Structure formats: C-alpha cells, structure tokens
Amino acid sequence: MEDIGKVLSRNLIYRGKILDLRVDNIRLASGRKTMREVVEHEPAVAIIPLTEANEVLLVKQYRYPLDQEILEIPAGIVEEGETFKDTAIRELQEEIGYYPGKLEEVGRFYTSPGFSDEVIALFLAQNLSPSSLEQDEDEDIEVKAVPVKKISALLKDGSIRDCKTFGALAWLLNYLNNN
Amino acid sequence: MEDIGKVLSRNLIYRGKILDLRVDNIRLASGRKTMREVVEHEPAVAIIPLTEANEVLLVKQYRYPLDQEILEIPAGIVEEGETFKDTAIRELQEEIGYYPGKLEEVGRFYTSPGFSDEVIALFLAQNLSPSSLEQDEDEDIEVKAVPVKKISALLKDGSIRDCKTFGALAWLLNYLNNN
Numbered sequence: 001m002e003d004i005g006k007v008l009s010r011n012l013i014y015r016g017k018i019l020d021l022r023v024d025n026i027r028l029a030s031g032r033k034t035m036r037e038v039v040e041h042e043p044a045v046a047i048i049p050l051t052e053a054n055e056v057l058l059v060k061q062y063r064y065p066l067d068q069e070i071l072e073i074p075a076g077i078v079e080e081g082e083t084f085k086d087t088a089i090r091e092l093q094e095e096i097g098y099y100p101g102k103l104e105e106v107g108r109f110y111t112s113p114g115f116s117d118e119v120i121a122l123f124l125a126q127n128l129s130p131s132s133l134e135q136d137e138d139e140d141i142e143v144k145a146v147p148v149k150k151i152s153a154l155l156k157d158g159s160i161r162d163c164k165t166f167g168a169l170a171w172l173l174n175y176l177n178n179n
Numbered sequence: 180m181e182d183i184g185k186v187l188s189r190n191l192i193y194r195g196k197i198l199d200l201r202v203d204n205i206r207l208a209s210g211r212k213t214m215r216e217v218v219e220h221e222p223a224v225a226i227i228p229l230t231e232a233n234e235v236l237l238v239k240q241y242r243y244p245l246d247q248e249i250l251e252i253p254a255g256i257v258e259e260g261e262t263f264k265d266t267a268i269r270e271l272q273e274e275i276g277y278y279p280g281k282l283e284e285v286g287r288f289y290t291s292p293g294f295s296d297e298v299i300a301l302f303l304a305q306n307l308s309p310s311s312l313e314q315d316e317d318e319d320i321e322v323k324a325v326p327v328k329k330i331s332a333l334l335k336d337g338s339i340r341d342c343k344t345f346g347a348l349a350w351l352l353n354y355l356n357n358n
Contacts (some may be wrong), residue, residue: 004241004243013193013200018294019216019218037195037196037198039218039294041291041294062183064203065292065293072292075293107345110340111291112220112295113249113251114223115197115198115244115297152357160288161287162289162292163291163346166346167345167347168346170349170352170353171345171349174334174349
C-alpha cells in the first residue's frame with residue numbers, strides 16, 4: 001500500500017510444503033522504517049465445470065484452516081512441470097471425475113495481495129465427459145450440482161463463502177447473460 | 180481437503196504484525212500422518228463505492244508481496260474494537276475520501292481457504308459524500324473512476340488481477356441487472 005523507498009533486508013522465516021514465509025525490513029519513501037510479512041505460495045487453478053444441463057458442479061470439502069466444510073469450485077495447486085491448463089484438467093478429474101472437452105482461461109488474479117503472492121488462474125470447463133482417473137485416496141469430496149438459475153440465490157443467501165467461487169459464479173452469470 | 184482424523188500437535192512458527200503462521204501435525208482418517216500449514220490473519224473488509232454517476236471508484240496501489248501496482252476496490256484490515264461496518268466506513272474515507280450515506284454488506288468469504296483463515300466482508304457503498312478525514316501519510320493511492328458500462332470489458336481484458344475485486348465487480352453487474 002505504501003510507496004516503498006528501499007528494501008533493507010529479506011529474511012526467510014519458514015520454508016514449507018505449500019508456502020514459505022518471508023519478513024522484509026524496508027524504508028518507506030517517507031523515510032519511516034517498517035517491515036512487510038510475505039507468504040510465498042505456489043500458483044493454483046480453479047475451474048467452473050458447466051454441464052450440458054446448465055448445472056455448475058461444486059465441491060463440498062473440509063478446509064483445515066477453517067475447520068469446516070465449504071462449497072467451492074474445483075481447484076488445486078500447480079504441480080512441478082504442469083501448465084495452468086494441465087493442472088485444471090488433472091484437478092477436474094481428481095475432484096469431480098470429469099474430463100473437459102472444452103477448457104478456456106477466463107481470468108487470472110491474486111487471492112490475498114496484501115500478504116501473499118498466490119495467483120489463481122480461473123477456467124471455464126465445458127463438454128464434460130466421465131473420466132477414468134481415480135480420486136486421491138485421502139480426498140473426501142462431495143460433488144453438488146447447482147442449476148445455473150439457482151446461482152443468484154446462492155450468492156445472496158451466504159452459501160458461497162469462498163472468494164474465488166463467489167467471483168467465478170458471479171462471472172458465469174454475466175457470461176451466460178452475454179452469450 | 181482431507182478427512183481429518185486427529186490433530187496431533189499445533190506449533191506456532193511465527194507471531195507477526197498482520198499474520199501468524201502455525202504448522203500442525205495431524206493424522207488423517209486413512210491413518211496417514213501429515214502436516215498442515217495455516218496462516219492466521221485478521222479479518223478484513225472490501226468496499227464497492229458506487230457513485231450517483233454510475234461509476235465505481237477503484238484504487239490503484241503498490242502491493243509489496245507482488246512488487247507491482249494493481250487495481251482494487253478499497254479494502255483494509257479490521258482494527259481492534261471495530262465492527263466490519265466501522266472498518267468499511269474508515270477505509271472508504273482513508274482510501275478515496277468519501278463517506279457512505281448508504282452501506283450494506285453483500286457478502287462474506289474466505290480469500291485462501293487452502294492455507295489461511297482470512298475472511299473478507301464485502302460492502303456496497305452508495306450516496307457518497309466528500310469526507311474531511313485525512314489519508315494516511317504513508318498511503319500512496321491513486322483513485323480511478325470506472326463507468327459501470329466499462330466493467331465487463333475490464334473483467335475480460337485482464338485489467339482486474341485481484342480476486343475480491345473480480346468477484347465484487349462481477350457481483351455488481353448482476354446486482355445492477357436485477358435492480
């Protein structure tokens with residue numbers, strides 16, 4: 001948010017599995033010294049699976065940091081050697097068991113620019129066909145098919161508590177209105 | 180994502196200014212032992228400032244974790260003793276210099292449920308009037324007025340690279356279509 005004058009030092013606090021934590025000492029343009037906490041995170045993808053029957057396939061899953069189950073579009077971290085598109089195709093099969101005949105990136109954005117560099121590429125997946133790929137053994141995901149005509153109500157009644165999913169569903173309504 | 184059987188231990192790795200980092204050892208229902216990295220973050224708010232002239236007021240600001248300027252709706256962290264609404268009113272004045280005559284919460288969601296508990300309350304602010312409150316001295320924020328009719332193009336051309344802003348603007352288009 002501030003106009004950074006100079007980075008005085010970068011300090012790696014933690015190097016982990018899905019994230020690293022860095023704390024930097026900086027001097028603002030105003031001359032004031034302060035620090036910045038930065039969570040470095042691998043890139044990720046999220047997918048809007050839209051069926052021929054005009055349903056969006058959401059996943060209900062337990063999220064450890066929240067200690068609760070929330071409703072989300074399928075998503076996952078980009079693994080080594082994968083393109084965003086590779087990850088989208090893999091996650092779609094692992095999480096909901098479908099292969100996308102048509103897959104297009106519709107947006108790319110940062111999830112928490114105030115403290116993290118995590119970026120998410122958002123895809124629209126159509127022409128879905130059942131996939132033979134098995135789910136991860138530790139995955140415990142329930143698929144919920146939501147008719148497009150019910151999305152407005154979901155966005156309004158607080159059922160959608162994940163930011164990327166809120167944005168993806170609101171984007172989809174506009175997309176369907178204009179196409 | 181996994182079905183958690185038991186939390187074996189919680190370990191605080193870092194206690195910071197805007198976030199803490201915790202690494203927990205857990206046992207999955209499958210019996211496999213693994214760990215979870217959790218970034219604990221203060222709650223935040225984001226505001227969609229809609230003018231009488233049907234413009235949305237966005238802020239262009241430098242984000243340290245990205246080392247770049249991005250376009251966002253006004254937002255900020257909830258300070259001690261504040262309600263979400265208090266924070267929305269303060270941030271709107273500090274970042275764009277307006278006081279909201281009408282302010283309603285339209286959504287509340289997690290920004291990165293895979294690794295953080297950060298929650299954001301989204302508000303729609305209308306009936307804006309100039310505020311006397313001064314901006315933070317270290318703030319270096321440029322306000323951009325975007326006509327509602329240009330939002331669709333912005334969402335499509337990649338100008339919006341912040342997840343909450345992407346969701347907020349897509350939500351606004353639907354809201355204006357239905358009201």
